[in-house]
Amino acid sequence: MIFLLVGRLYVGVVGVPRKSRLRVPPCKDRQLSNAPIISIVDDDESVRVATVKLVRVHGFAAHGFASAEEFLRSPRAVDTSCVITDVRMPGMSGVDLQSHLIAQGRRIPMIFITAFRQEGTEARAMAAGAICFLTKPFDGGKLISCLTEALKGDGPSD
Numbered sequence: 564m565i566f567l568l569v570g571r572l573y574v575g576v577v578g579v580p581r582k583s584r585l586r587v588p589p590c591k592d593r594q595l596s597n598a599p600i601i602s603i604v605d606d607d608e609s610v611r612v613a614t615v616k617l618v619r620v621h622g623f624a625a626h627g628f629a630s631a632e633e634f635l636r637s638p639r640a641v642d643t644s645c646v647i648t649d650v651r652m653p654g655m656s657g658v659d660l661q662s663h664l665i666a667q668g669r670r671i672p673m674i675f676i677t678a679f680r681q682e683g684t685e686a687r688a689m690a691a692g693a694i695c696f697l698t699k700p701f702d703g704g705k706l707i708s709c710l711t712e713a714l715k716g717d718g719p720s721d
Contacts, residue, residue, distance in 0.1 A: 598624045599644035599714050604634045604660065605676070606652040610699065614647060614676075617703050618710065631655035635663070643671055645694075645713045647706070650677035650684055658688050665691060672713035676701055 601623045605611040611627040618625040628634040632654055634646070646664075648657035655663070661673050675688050678699040685696045695709035 598622055600639060600642055601625045601710065602628060602634055602639050602643040602646045604628045604631055604646060604648040604652070604657065606630060606649060610649070610676070614706070617706065618647070621707055621710075623710070631657065631660035631663075634660070645672045645674065645710060647674045647676065647710070650675050650681075650688075651679055658684055658691075661688060661691055661693065674706065674709045674713060676706075 601618050603611055603614045603618065603625060605614065605627070606629055608629070611629065615625045615627045626637070626639050628637065628639075630652060631648070634640055646660070648660055650657045657673075657675055657677075664671055664673075670692060673688070673693050675685075675693055675696045676699055677684075677696070680696075680698050688696060694713040695705075697706060697709070
């Protein structure tokens with residue numbers, strides 16, 4: 564089971580029937596139409612859904628993608644302000660996604676999450692400009708701190 568703690572609220576509980584899962588409305592302090600767009604790329608549906616909910620509850624527009632390829636085919640690849648991605652996924656890895664975006668001239672802030680921490684992978688991602696590299700299970704507050712740091716540049720960069 565994966566739990567993300569948002570304040571005193573658990574979101575994204577795995578194993579709970581879909582109808583009884585917690586629906587977390589977006590924060591009302593921000594207009595979502597003006598909110599930075601955050602893309603979450605993770606092949607693990609439970610982590611992806613929970614992370615999307617966590618990001619939305621903090622007032623950001625968030626979209627989830629099951630693979631790097633799905634993200635790259637979407638319109639969000641153009642207007643994303645930050646990518647939160649798993650490192651190890653079938654097909655293109657998170658680090659490969661970062662390299663692909665850089666090769667296209669897109670230096671989007673990236674936050675990496677992984678269940679399998681490897682020193683070489685972390686060093687490669689950080690050297691290419693990653694904001695944070697978190698190990699699953701990760702603290703929701705730490706992820707939001709990383710996201711805040713990533714957005715200090717104020718939007719997607721080309």
